[in-house]
Amino acid sequence: MKLSKCLITAVTLLIVLLCLTCRNVYADDTCLGRMPDGVFPIGEDDIRMEEETVVVDLKNNTAQCEFHFYNSGKHKTILMGFPSVLTDDNDISQPVNLEVHNFKAYIGGKKIAVKKEKNTPKKDSDKPYDKFSQWYTFKVNIKPGQRIIVKNTYSFNPTYDSISNIFSGYVIRTGAAWKGTIGKAKVTFKLGDMQPYYITDLYPGNYKFVGNELVWENSNFEPTYDLSVIYNESRFKNSKKYLDNYGGxxxxxxxxxxxxxxxxxxxxxxxxxxxxxxxxxxxxxxxxxxxxxxxxxLPDGLVKEKTSIGDIHIEKREDGDFYIGCDILGIPEQQSKITVTHIDKNGKKIVDAESSNYFICHLEASVNYEILCQVTDWKGKIIEKSTKYFAPPS
Incomplete structure (x- = not known):
């Protein structure tokens, strides 16, 4: 038998994204937490994730994950690992909030032994699994042509900031490391007694409110994104106190x-x-x-979710420079870019500026410019819109 190593998904990418957002604005009182995780392998070419079913309880901060795998290769034993403790080099987090608790693993409905092992994180590594100091590990034996079901349950502490925003979600992009596409995935966020309007932001598309649950589904896809759910109970349950503390x-x-x-x-x-x-x-x-x-x-199909480009804004500032922006509507984009160009006297296209969808730049007077806005939606589709602009004489 061949022994290969697999790691249950590291949440580093989305955690870092959330941390950067929170730290820039609330650097002194942001508490970094953990998010629910999926599974991903290292160099595993024979095993496909045919199905992924996840239930995240936002009130109790627990997760139940069930993964259906199929082995199209040889008989092998896989060492799976689940990151237990995230290392935080910035010393802004309480250690307990960086840790997964009560982790359990099951194969075919039977509980299996789980071992907690130490790891020496590599500070300069860009690999997500090098960011964790402790791991839960367990072995999975899978025969040629066999299908198995792996189930994990655990509890976690979400990330929150100083104005009571709570950041949760589910890391799904690392599922792309399994063979081929993910057959189908369903992630259910149980809201409990939370009202739907407590939720302030969602990413990406394909969400649906069903009773007191928020459900995300997709099929035959290779993810390049993670799921994000941001909510704030205090703003609505204790509005007076919230407004007294934070304004509004x-x-x-x-x-x-x-x-x-x-x-x-x-x-x-x-x-x-x-x-x-x-x-x-x-x-x-x-x-x-x-x-x-x-x-x-609404009945399915009456409206279609999409990302679109609205107006392209060009405004001259008092200092003579120009504010350039692109209005993006619908589902938030994966990435966006605005490029400002003009044609010089020799007929050559000159790139004057290139940045995200809002920035300030200098435009020469009496020059014809083209402003191109490019947006990549959550499915990877590129959307473009451009406009011409003549910079007025000084």
């Missing part, structure tokens, strides 16, 4: 609650025409969670 307007909170309740009423009345109108208004206002909620009330 109670009318804004009441408006959000009203919009969700009106969607419920319209759904009961089966007023699909008005629901579609409200959906389009939510997209235009960048209220993506409300748009997902309204879409969940």
């Amino acid at each position: 307007d109670i009318e804004d909170i009441n408006k959000i609650v009203k919009q969700f309740k009106e969607a419920d009423q319209l759904a009961k009345q089966k007023n699909n025409k008005e629901l579609i109108k409200r959906y389009n208004e939510a997209i235009a206002a960048h209220q993506n969670v409300l748009a997902v909620y309204i879409k969940s009330k």
Whole structure:
């Protein structure tokens, strides 16, 4: 038998993304936590993940993950590992919040022995599995042509910031390391007594509210993204205290609650025409969670989720430079880029500036420019829109 090593997905990529966002704004009082994880192998070419079913309980911070694997290669024993303790070099996190708790593993419904092992993290490594100081490990024996079911359960501490935003989600992109595509995946976030309007941001597309659950599904895909769910209970459950501490307007909170309740009423009345109108208004206002909620009330196929490019903004500032921006609507993009170019006297195309979808640059007077906005949506599709602009004489 061949012994190969597999690692259950490291959450480093999404954790780092969340940490960078939180630290830049709330550097003194952000508490880094953990997120639910999937599984991924190192150099495994024979085993495909045919199915992935995950249930994340946002109220109790627990996760149940079930993975269906198929071995198209030789008989082998796989050493699987689940990252237990994340190493934080910035010393902003409590050690307990970097640790997965109560981890258990099952194969074919039978609980198997799990060993906790130490690892020496490599500070300069860009590999996600080098960021963890401890691992849960267990062996999986799989024959040629065999299908097995691996189940993991555990509890975790989510990331939160100083204004009570809680960052959760599910890391799915590392599933791309298994052979071929992921056959199908379903991730269910149990909301408990949370109201849907507590959720402030979702990524990527394909979410649907079903009762008191938020469900994400996809099939035959190779992920290049992770799932993100950001919510804030305090803003709505203790509005007065929240506004006293962090500022804001109670009318804004009441408006959000009203919009969700009106969607419920319209759904009961089966007023699909008005629901579609409200959906389009939510997209235009960048209220993506409300748009997902309204879409969940409509019959399948009446509205299509997409990422689109709205207006390209060019505004001259008092200092003579120009503010250039691109309005992106719908599902948030994976990445975006604006390129400013002009044609010189010799007919050569000159790139004057290139950056993300908002930046400030200098434009020469009396020159014709082209501004190109490029957006990559969550499925990897590239969307483009351009406009011409003549910089006015000084």
